[in-house]
Amino acid sequence: MADVLTRPTDPTGPTGPTGASGSGTTTRPAVDPRVRRARRRTTRTAWVLRVVAVGYVLALVALPVASVVQHTFADGLAPVWDVLTSEDFLAALRLTTVVAGIAVVLNTVFGVGTGYLLVRYRFWGRRFLSAVIDLPISISPIVVGVALILVYGTYGWFGGALEDAGLRVIFALPGMVLATVLVSLPLVLREVVPTLEEAGIEQEQAAQSLGANAWQRFWRVTLPTIKWALAYGVALSLARSLGEFGAVRVVSGSVAGESQTLTLYVNDSYQEFGPDAQRQAFAAAFVLMAVAVVLIVVIAALRPKEEKA
Amino acid sequence: MSTATTPAPARPEAEQSGIVVRGVHRRFGDFVALEDIDLVVRPGGLTALLGPSGGGKSTLLRIIAGLDYPDSGSVEIGGRDATFLPPQRRSVGFVFQHYAAFKHLTTARNVAFGLEIRKRPKDEIRDRVAELLELVHLEQFADRLPSQLSGGQRQRMALARALAVQPEVLLLDEPFGALDAKVRKELRDWLRRLHDEVHVTTLFVTHDQEEALEVADEIVVINGGRIEQVGSPSELYDHPANPFVMSFLGPVTTLGGVLVRPHDVEVLTDERAGAVRAEVTRLQRVGYEVRAETRTADGETPWVQLTRAQVTELGLAEGGTVWLRPLVETPFPATALPPDPDGSDGPGGPREPEGAGAAGDGCTDRVPA
Numbered sequence: 001m002a003d004v005l006t007r008p009t010d011p012t013g014p015t016g017p018t019g020a021s022g023s024g025t026t027t028r029p030a031v032d033p034r035v036r037r038a039r040r041r042t043t044r045t046a047w048v049l050r051v052v053a054v055g056y057v058l059a060l061v062a063l064p065v066a067s068v069v070q071h072t073f074a075d076g077l078a079p080v081w082d083v084l085t086s087e088d089f090l091a092a093l094r095l096t097t098v099v100a101g102i103a104v105v106l107n108t109v110f111g112v113g114t115g116y117l118l119v120r121y122r123f124w125g126r127r128f129l130s131a132v133i134d135l136p137i138s139i140s141p142i143v144v145g146v147a148l149i150l151v152y153g154t155y156g157w158f159g160g161a162l163e164d165a166g167l168r169v170i171f172a173l174p175g176m177v178l179a180t181v182l183v184s185l186p187l188v189l190r191e192v193v194p195t196l197e198e199a200g201i202e203q204e205q206a207a208q209s210l211g212a213n214a215w216q217r218f219w220r221v222t223l224p225t226i227k228w229a230l231a232y233g234v235a236l237s238l239a240r241s242l243g244e245f246g247a248v249r250v251v252s253g254s255v256a257g258e259s260q261t262l263t264l265y266v267n268d269s270y271q272e273f274g275p276d277a278q279r280q281a282f283a284a285a286f287v288l289m290a291v292a293v294v295l296i297v298v299i300a301a302l303r304p305k306e307e308k309a
Numbered sequence: 310m311s312t313a314t315t316p317a318p319a320r321p322e323a324e325q326s327g328i329v330v331r332g333v334h335r336r337f338g339d340f341v342a343l344e345d346i347d348l349v350v351r352p353g354g355l356t357a358l359l360g361p362s363g364g365g366k367s368t369l370l371r372i373i374a375g376l377d378y379p380d381s382g383s384v385e386i387g388g389r390d391a392t393f394l395p396p397q398r399r400s401v402g403f404v405f406q407h408y409a410a411f412k413h414l415t416t417a418r419n420v421a422f423g424l425e426i427r428k429r430p431k432d433e434i435r436d437r438v439a440e441l442l443e444l445v446h447l448e449q450f451a452d453r454l455p456s457q458l459s460g461g462q463r464q465r466m467a468l469a470r471a472l473a474v475q476p477e478v479l480l481l482d483e484p485f486g487a488l489d490a491k492v493r494k495e496l497r498d499w500l501r502r503l504h505d506e507v508h509v510t511t512l513f514v515t516h517d518q519e520e521a522l523e524v525a526d527e528i529v530v531i532n533g534g535r536i537e538q539v540g541s542p543s544e545l546y547d548h549p550a551n552p553f554v555m556s557f558l559g560p561v562t563t564l565g566g567v568l569v570r571p572h573d574v575e576v577l578t579d580e581r582a583g584a585v586r587a588e589v590t591r592l593q594r595v596g597y598e599v600r601a602e603t604r605t606a607d608g609e610t611p612w613v614q615l616t617r618a619q620v621t622e623l624g625l626a627e628g629g630t631v632w633l634r635p636l637v638e639t640p641f642p643a644t645a646l647p648p649d650p651d652g653s654d655g656p657g658g659p660r661e662p663e664g665a666g667a668a669g670d671g672c673t674d675r676v677p678a
Contacts, residue, residue, distance in 0.1 A: 202407060203412070205376055206403065206409040209376075209401055209402065211398075211474060212426050213397060220411075220426075221411060224414075225413065
């Protein structure tokens with residue numbers, strides 16, 4: 001019994017040898033080696049799982065990444081620099097930035113607004129709306145692109161009317177933005193919704209009874225509550241938007257220097273013959289990858305904050 | 310003295326910062342939460358809305374706060390019609406059961422929130438926040454986040470936050486419901502003292518009759534969407550308007566076919582006029598008191614609340630015979646007691662081993678699950 005008292009943290013309690021109780025009264029009581037072993041047991045299964053997981057990730061992720069880096073810098077920095085300062089590359093980079101930037105802003109506004117709507121209000125068709133928002137990300141981007149052409153193309157439902165009004169959608173910037181928005185539509189929303197649900201409505205009601213109007217409640221209470229989830233969703237959304245290929249390919253036309261995003265630039269260069277074209281492809285791929293790595297680091301840094309909040 | 314239900318007493322200050330509720334109805338689907346509620350809360354008082362859960366008391370509080378709206382009827386706060394005003398324009402402070410602390414703001418910023426919204430000058434806010442933190446004894450916690458405070462501290466912060474904007478009325482929804490028993494008791498005393506200092510018209514919701522009796526100047530008993538009775542704690546305890554109020558405010562038992570409080574029963578060791586002969590079936594010690602469960606010849610099972618000294622003095626023992634006599638007249642026949650899920654003290658009720666034990670009825674906290 002004294003054994004149990006001197007070692008309150010020991011869940012196995014009385015299984016230890018009774019001899020320990022005598023010496024354990026003044027100094028820190030000795031823990032039975034069997035107990036220690038049982039607590040940090042790493043079984044053979046755990047070892048096998050560990051090896052399989054690490055091997056799988058190495059083969060699928062690390063090796064391809066390493067080979068892109070190797071190919072990019074195979075001839076040193078100078079050729080890479082030439083590519084990165086070439087007009088076509090810079091145009092593609094600019095276009096990607098513009099398209100992804102607009103898409104992320106739209107998705108953030110939509111995600112926060114719709115998330116708030118879905119969490120705070122009960123209305124007819126709410127679950128249907130929630131399911132439909134997930135649709136674009138679950139169907140193939142190529143299909144999304146084709147569908148956009150069917151609606152907004154010159155011979156689509158109202159593409160013709162829009163063109164008559166002077167707004168060209170397909171094979172132009174609006175179409176590329178639309179395609180990118182669609183493939184990353186629910187990413188912000190799905191991050192924001194659980195946080196809003198968990199926070200509940202009482203903080204907002206408290207703010208209201210303290211005199212805050214709708215805008216003040218959003219700005220001073222709701223937004224700070226969801227900020228980490230929102231940042232996480234924006235980072236995810238940005239990563240997805242920068243990397244989008246399929247849907248944008250269908251609606252852009254991919255004219256170099258005009259309607260070619262970075263992913264299209266990589267693809268088109270890679271399919272050309274000649275070492276220069278290959279080098280262009282690898283350099284651009286490296287840039288895309290580097291941005292992705294930075295975003296992953298940001299996301300990894302944000303995640304614990306989100307959990308803590 | 311305390312005021313009563315409508316019509317409002319012709320007192321000028323009743324129109325200044327009290328609450329007047331007239332003819333309020335509220336239903337949720339088929340469920341009638343509030344039915345024809347008329348209530349006058351006098352200015353400067355500390356009033357408890359007491360009742361079982363689901364009785365409508367929280368709904369009424371939320372309607373007064375503007376967090377819900379009545380189907381019909383009106384709400385006046387400080388003499389102004391507030392029925393359709395949004396919460397931010399009602400001049401009410403609201404304190405939630407689960408604190409509703411702004412988790413991303415420090416204690417001081419939480420308290421300052423309402424003042425910042427009102428765009429008061431910085432030094433005024435600083436002084437006022439310091440003053441309020443002192444009032445709620447949280448000076449040294451000004452820079453802590455709510456997650457670093459205990460439940461009791463958070464609730465005191467929430468109170469300071471509500472008081473910061475100098476509301477005309479302060480509304481508290483089960484303010485101590487989420488706290489453990491000891492802290493709850495401390496905060497009750499503290500709330501009473503705070504109110505004596507601040508004097509803001511305060512209305513708080515509770516299902517704990519002890520809390521209401523201890524803290525409030527005036528108690529409004531609500532059950533089934535209706536007001537059962539309004540009065541001071543002692544009025545309600547000593548002169549309940551109906552069997553429900555009597556049984557909700559304290560323990561009851563039946564003796565000679567009427568409802569009595571188990572501490573208002575005289576225990577005699579010899580026969581006297583008006584006394585009923587009973588056999589002691591069980592003596593149960595609960596802390597400082599002893600509950601003597603008995604059984605009379607006609608099958609009633611009254612129980613009596615005694616002290617240990619009384620038990621010794623009377624020489625009570627299980628199986629012994631006593632004569633019981635009510636000390637106070639009560640007008641309610643035992644049959645009038647509404648059916649109570651906690652157990653029955655009704656005549657002829659089956660006697661269980663733990664006793665009319667359900668007898669604890671009224672002694673125990675009526676805390677809903």
